[in-house]
Amino acid sequence: MTRRTVVTACAVAVCVAVGGAVGYATTAGGTERAGTGRAELPVQAYLLSYQQRDDLNRAYERLVERCMRERGAPVKALTHVRPPLKDFLERRYGLTDLEQAEQYGYGLPPSRDAAPPTAPKLTTAQRRVYDGASGGGQPRGCVGWAVRQLGDTSRARDTPFAMDLQRKTWDASAKDPRVVAAVARWSSCMSARGYHLSSPVDTTGKAAVGKAAERAQATAEVRCNRSSGVVRDWFAVEAAYQEESIERDKDTLIAERSAALRVVGRARAVLDD
Numbered sequence: 001m002t003r004r005t006v007v008t009a010c011a012v013a014v015c016v017a018v019g020g021a022v023g024y025a026t027t028a029g030g031t032e033r034a035g036t037g038r039a040e041l042p043v044q045a046y047l048l049s050y051q052q053r054d055d056l057n058r059a060y061e062r063l064v065e066r067c068m069r070e071r072g073a074p075v076k077a078l079t080h081v082r083p084p085l086k087d088f089l090e091r092r093y094g095l096t097d098l099e100q101a102e103q104y105g106y107g108l109p110p111s112r113d114a115a116p117p118t119a120p121k122l123t124t125a126q127r128r129v130y131d132g133a134s135g136g137g138q139p140r141g142c143v144g145w146a147v148r149q150l151g152d153t154s155r156a157r158d159t160p161f162a163m164d165l166q167r168k169t170w171d172a173s174a175k176d177p178r179v180v181a182a183v184a185r186w187s188s189c190m191s192a193r194g195y196h197l198s199s200p201v202d203t204t205g206k207a208a209v210g211k212a213a214e215r216a217q218a219t220a221e222v223r224c225n226r227s228s229g230v231v232r233d234w235f236a237v238e239a240a241y242q243e244e245s246i247e248r249d250k251d252t253l254i255a256e257r258s259a260a261l262r263v264v265g266r267a268r269a270v271l272d273d
Helices: 028-033 044-046 050-070 098-104 124-131 142-150 154-158 158-173 179-194 211-228 230-246 250-272
Strands: none
Touching: 028 044, 028 050, 044 158, 044 211, 044 250, 050 124, 050 250, 098 211, 142 250, 154 250, 158 179, 158 230, 158 250, 179 211, 179 230, 211 230, 230 250
16 A cells, blocks of 8 residues: 655655555554554554654754744745644554545545645745755755754654564565455455455555545445454454564664654754743
8 A cells, every 4th residue: 555755844854754564554443443452553662653753843844944044044934744644553454444434435534635745945045044055955054953953863763673673564464374364354355345356455456436436445445344354353463473573672672762752852842942
C-alpha cells in the first residue's frame, strides 16, 4: 500500500516520514475493537508518536520564521500540514473503519486530505537567508540554524533502527503461515462478495469505477477483515516477532529513543517560549 509523506518545508533535511511498513492498521481503539486485545505494537514504545513528530515540525517552523525575521528577511508563517493518518497503526493490515469505508471508500475524510508539502515561496534575497547561500543547504542559513537549535537530525527523529525493525517484522509476519491462512480466509470472503483480491494490503484491483462502487468494495473489505480475523491474527503474529527482536536489541533501541526524546524536549521548550 502506498504511504504518504506529509511534512512542512521539505526543502530542509528534517522531513518527517509518516508511518512505517507497507500499509497501516487501525487506531488504538479500532485495534481493540478488531479483537487484538492490544492497543499498540511493541515497537511503538521506541518510536516517536505522531504528536511528538508534529511538535518537532511546529518548533522547526517557528525557529525558521524567527530567524528570518531577525535577519531582516521575514516570511509569512510556514503552512503547517499534519499527517493525514491518525497514527502509526492506521491501515497497517487493511481497512478497519466501517463508517469511514461506507462514506469515503478508500479515501480519508475531507478534513484529513492534506495538501502535498511545498517549499515556502521566497525571493532570491530571502532564499539566501533561508538556505545560507545561493547554492542552498549551507548550515549558516536559517534552516541549518533551526536544526542546530533543536539538535535535530533525521537520524534522531526518525529512529531508524526501530523503523527498520518494524519494517522487517511486517515483512516476516506477512509470510508467516498463520497470517497466510488468515489472508486466504479474507480473500475467500471477498471472492464470495464478488471481489477477487489477494490481500487486504494489496492495492491491485482496488481501482473501483465510480465512488459508489468504491464505497461498496471498501465496505466489503472491512466486513471481511472482521469476519476472517485477519487483523487480529496479523497483529498478534507481528507483535510476537517484534518482542523477539526487541529483546535482542533493547539497549540500541533505548539509546536511540532517548536521543529522539531529547530533541522532542527542546522542541517543546521552543513551543512553550
